[in-house]
Amino acid sequence: METTEKMKYDVCIIGAGITGAMTARKLAKYNVSVIVLEAADDVAMGATKANSAIVHAGFDAECGTIKARLNVRGCAMMPEEAKELDVPYKMCGSLVCAYSDAEIKHLETLYARGVENGVPDLKIIGQKELREMEPHISEEAVAALWAPTAGIVCPYELCIAACENASINGVVFKTNFRVCDIRKEDGIFAVSNGTETVYASYLVNAAGVHSDEIAILAGEANFPMHIIPRRGEYMLLDRSEGNTASHVLFSCPSANGKGILVSPTVDGNLILGPTAKAIDDRDDTATTSSGLEEVQRGAKHLVPGVNTRAVITQFSGVRPTPVGADGDITKSDFCIFISKAVSGLLHLAGIESPGLASSPATGEYAVALLAEMGLVLTEKETYQKGRPEKIRFRELDDAERAAVIAKNPLYGKIICRCETVTEGEIVDAIHRPLGARDLDMVKRRTRAGMGRCGAGFCSPRTVEILARELGVPMTEITKCGGNSVILNGGEK
């Protein structure tokens, strides 16, 4: 291909997790051309897909770190971001529970750190108040750090929404694009997956658990950290258990992370987890029986009566824990900096928790850094801050339900019984920007298949709808892209 003919973008973002997505959204406000490359078949497929879904208040991060600043700022931005993107978000607050005098001491440390970081309205509460707020909490919990600004959000929905928003504002997304080569040609980045090359003036490394590998590919010979993949296993409980906790409940943190938490989700379920285990394979999201037992033990430590039998699913996510030269995990910061070795390269690397909470602020900061690097930013007049309207049938009132069905009868046909998802919503998910092409993509966009029947009832119907809308045989429909075909035995 001739250089003169090739499309050159101003910015190429590698990774469509929440960090890449929010960066794309913030860049989409300006007259710059942006492309996002994602190795998986959908956005939000790495750590973004499988984490605790918490918008942390910001008292965990060491004072003075980028992490602390972005967390507190991101948490403050989140209500407006969620509103603009039409993503369910709830500022339910969090409680770090202490079980001993030593742990109360630790709460005081967290409190002081939070105050210095600028976290508003922190308070240490006693057992009586704690039990009033959380009647099911362990009787052995004697005090708690109350952070009213913490919240919950569905992380993959936030990411998908940010990508949809970026997409309608002109950002180009390429999924199934696993970057294997990055070169500089005439001062321009040439980013290749082996068969296709994308050209851009600026390169943003938001590759999550692979961000150290991408840094090295991009020519960053002395990248200051490497990633230790740390797997966290979770259990998601039925909505029947959703009111077991009304705030995010943490144990006192240890060197291994914030420990097992118990939290409601925005969709009314209860989430338990995560474990924290260093593993070798960065993409290994299997669960283990020992891990699931640890999750149950940890959850029962906080809420002894939690009904772990009402489990809907188990999953795990791999967090990109950055390790510096000194090998110290706990003090490490997000690895966000402008490359000195490679001009035009920006690293948003090593972003583990609180990456979700920080993400709007991280995106904003990334834009500022790109401007500092020389990217010219003029505001786009046509910028739209939201995303295409999304109907959630289960949340509508009677009159609204009648109205949407009158307009489109497909909204009168329930496909997913457990989560009350209509055919109209599934068809919409397929035809939206970054539309669904497989069962899991439909699930993440509509919740069809997310319920207690484990998609037993709806998956044959959803496969049928996908095949019809995409114009392909049912035998080509997959669960999650690649070789994950549903009907492996073919048509009879």
Place this chain on the structure above:
Amino acid sequence: MNTTVKKTCIVCPMGCHLEAEVSDNGEILSVSGNTCKRGDAYIRTELTDPRRTLTSTVRLCGAGAERYLPVKTTGGISKARLMEAMKALGEITVTAPVTRGDVIVKNFLGEGADLVAGKTVDAG
């Protein structure tokens, strides 16, 4: 020397645990464990010429979203010919409308039983 053959009766959901005493030359001397006459008859046939009712589906056209029609044989066919029968079903396409009980193939595979439609499906 006589041998005892044990079989679970498949005639009804009770699933009686049948036992037949069989002589050296294959003659069935006695049957026990059955609670009805059909159990007795079942194990006698089962030891000489085992037969099974076959249920499956055949392709259906002219019925809109319904693309397969359930079918069954009206009686047992030789157990050894079940896979052959499945292959034969793969060659059949029925056009709607069809009424439950309609004979699709008379004397299916020459086994004596008919192949019949298991469901009424309107044209659509």
Place this chain on the structure above:
Amino acid sequence: MEDKKIIIIGGGPAGLAAAIEANNQGIAPKDILILERDRELGGILNQCIHAGFGLHMFGEELTGPEYAGRFIDIVRERGIGYLCDAMVLSLSPDHEVAFVSPTEGFCRIRANAVVLAMGCRERTRGALNIAGTRPAGIYSAGTAQRYVNIDGYLPGKRVVILGSGDIGLIMARRLTLEGAKVLRVCELMPYSGGLPRNIAQCLDDFDIPLYLSHTVTAIHGKERLEAVTVAKVGDDRRPIPGTEEYIPCDTLLLSVGLLPENELSREAGIVLDRITGGAQVDETMQTSIPGVFACGNVLHVHDLVDFVTKEAYRAGASAAAYVSCACASNEGHEPDTAARYLPTEGKNGVRYVMPQKLNANGDLNADTALFFRVDNIYRDRSVILSVDGKPCAKVKKRFLEPGQMEHINLNEDAIAAIREGSTVTVALD
């Protein structure tokens, strides 16, 4: 849409029979409405294309579609109201039903009586806590059955089945006939939960091995299932280390139990039974909410559809009686204020008894059956029905298995012995 005398939620075997019997008892066809969420009447029977239904009801072995068809024909002939693709979203204690359908839109209507006949769902991988990856290729047996029998697709080629309930056994045969290789059926318990004849004609006929006291402990494969780990379990039902086997396969079917679908009932405030997962009912199939009746697999999981039909006839007749009584007294929803309930209980090997309560002032007679399931395999035992500890009826059983639903009827002695505050007990000797 206008209000109805009787709304029946679910158009499977239970709902169809309840509707027909309500009509038999004098409720006009147009005053009855069956709401069915699938695109056709018949419920799960439509995909149960194997034979084995109807021996008690019709004295012959029908396939699922044939059995359902006989009832669907009657509903259609009589013009009993029904609506397919209609999903009920809520039920209120005063009998208001909210539902949606593509043709009727969103509706809220009231009925004098409601019959719950929503059926059941399958337990899932999630509920089993099987560790490992989450690839394509793991299906509940019923989902696979729908793919094969309704849609005409084979979910996979090399299959391991976990759970030896009837659906699992039936699917082992079905997939084999359609050309798949069923490698083995694993059962956690030391005995199968399926009918003995299904082990004979679905597994033995095709040389499919049944591994009792075995379970699947891990799932392997990133995109499509590549293998499962199977292990032997001990008496505590936990895997025995060192017994693991790695079985390459592309499909895992789960046939690990059925759960009554009672989300609607729970939200309506109906009292549920902890063991059956269904509503607590009296001998008329009436739930804790007057005028709301339950029958079929939503009430407790049945092994035979014939019993579903019989139970649904009772529920349909009771709903009709309730409507007639309510209309006669013109007082709305309290036709029988003089009910005096006494509890039933299962003991000594009997897991549960349904109905959970009997109305001493009701119409208790020798047709009043107490249904129950046992908790283990028993040989040559007697089932004893007693009132306040006094044995009244005794039935000898050669085999009692957890997979089979049993029943014992009230008799003259028992009815005579019942007083206010009595307890009726079903127990093994």
